[in-house]
Amino acid sequence: MRVPVVLAAVVFLTFTAGLLIAAEDPVMKEAQSTFVPIPLTPPPVKGVTATPALVELGKALYFDPRLSQSHNISCNTCHQIGLGGVDMLPTSIGHKWQHGARNSPTVLNSIFNIAQFWDGRAADLAAQAGGPIQNPVEMATTHQHAIEMLKGIPGYEKLFKAAFPSQTDPITIGNVEDAIAAFEATLITPNAPFDKFLRGDENALTSEQREGLQLFMSKGCSTCHSGINVGGQMYAPFGVVEKPGAELLPQNDKGRFDVTKTASDEYVFRVPPLRNVELTPPYFHSGKAWDLRQAVAVMGNSQLGEKLTDSEITKITAFLRSLTGDQPKVTYPILPPSDASTPPPEP
């Protein structure tokens, strides 16, 4: 009878590791119909075959400050792997110490968002990756110069050839974007207590977190903050019921309106994903709230028209802390050196 026992154990382990268990518990059942656990392995990236060589190239580019005009700012400057995928600043500091207009969104789990940037102006990670490189207040170069620069660093040719073996001239901005996207897609954070709960482990949440989850669903937070990223799946106005003050919602930033030029998109933003939210202060697109409790209270007022009690805020905040998953283990890439043929920085 040895084999069937082993087989049953394998089936059971497969189930608990990767799949949802049909829940009896009504809170778990509602959660399972509203949210999706982060998978244990990176998802495929549309249009890209994420070979190890492509991911390695993407990682090198992600950490390479020479993609900026000054050679001083990399993707990791504003989306730091060790800081929840953000820079923990209200708004990022870019070329010549200019400040960006909005709080830097996290790169972690960004593959699961419906679109990228606070206003959703990039359809996917590859489209996003090219943006900051040529944004004058961020990395402040041009795609053309970035490519000249990469072609001027002798060691990159080998990395691009390995990542795009069928191409004769693979150092292109499209390939840069695809490689960065392929690396970013690996930056997922599975195994949060909430993921374990979604997969059927009733003991994964503390009782306070579980009550917070109940409130999160019953009060209506999960109407917008749903799906795999507990957000990041739709657009909503900041201030559905009541507009917050200008310190949190500056009047000159009309959000998605600037993309669509549609009046109903004024002050509309992509609903921020809440995965690892305890690691990503300060909050809101303005980056003005350092306190997660304050952010929860503001959301209650502005989005739900509800003044949450201290106890409710405590419980919801506890639930939000259950969204912190395993942080990525990234070995710092060794970048090919500049030499006399590399276009010098323009600081």
Add this chain to the structure above:
Amino acid sequence: MRVPVVLAAVVFLTFTAGLLIAAEDPVMKEAQSTFVPIPLTPPPVKGVTATPALVELGKALYFDPRLSQSHNISCNTCHQIGLGGVDMLPTSIGHKWQHGARNSPTVLNSIFNIAQFWDGRAADLAAQAGGPIQNPVEMATTHQHAIEMLKGIPGYEKLFKAAFPSQTDPITIGNVEDAIAAFEATLITPNAPFDKFLRGDENALTSEQREGLQLFMSKGCSTCHSGINVGGQMYAPFGVVEKPGAELLPQNDKGRFDVTKTASDEYVFRVPPLRNVELTPPYFHSGKAWDLRQAVAVMGNSQLGEKLTDSEITKITAFLRSLTGDQPKVTYPILPPSDASTPPPEP
């Protein structure tokens, strides 16, 4: 006869891995009397017991931009692990985009230098680590504020307690410096072809590199560039024989004179270590030479009074490339998050 054979093999491997073999080859013999291979494991740090917890804390601090006033600049900003331990800029960009006065020296193998900074004003790595934190053109905070900040990040207390288990109030600037030094001491780059040669492997250098090494010793380069770091062991004037032009040696930077106030120290600098030199352009304290060949030629003129031929420069440069060792494998540290109790950045 099994045991003696195994024993002999063990003895042989121990020898070739860690010790020098007495050379017959005269070039190898001279090299072994002038240089020292990088050890295979990190050396001890004076006054510090480098436990894993201490090194982990030091790594977190090394990568934490919140040690700067703006929360935007970390040790790794100017001494990047993936860029040969430097930033590949002529001079670093610091607080509010100010430029430092001198080219950023590499952190790699810096534990082996006689003293730190171009002018040797810090006796060791711990003394160095505190400098940039409070330098107004670099991280631009104060030691006092840096400590308030670390105390305001809840997750750091546990890391400091683990690193300094016998202390009741371990978050101090002295401990910050010791922890960073303990991490930096792990950033060594063993197994360069030249190290293998020094350990007795006659085939470790190409014939061009070997000829370059011969020239490096016979022309007199190794009079200053000697020891374990092929430099970093003494001080010398830039321009022993002939002062280079102001584009390489700006007149307003008098080097070690500013530390000792001794007339003979005008334009004296710590001889730069040449380990991994191909990875650390641009060259000189002014960071004005991007071409390693140019740097070699300038050194010939200014330090030796000798116009090196193209062929000599090619060979010496080839030898210098044999100084590139195994680059550090560093897993990016996950830093504890800021929260409402953390002093906010002052950008």
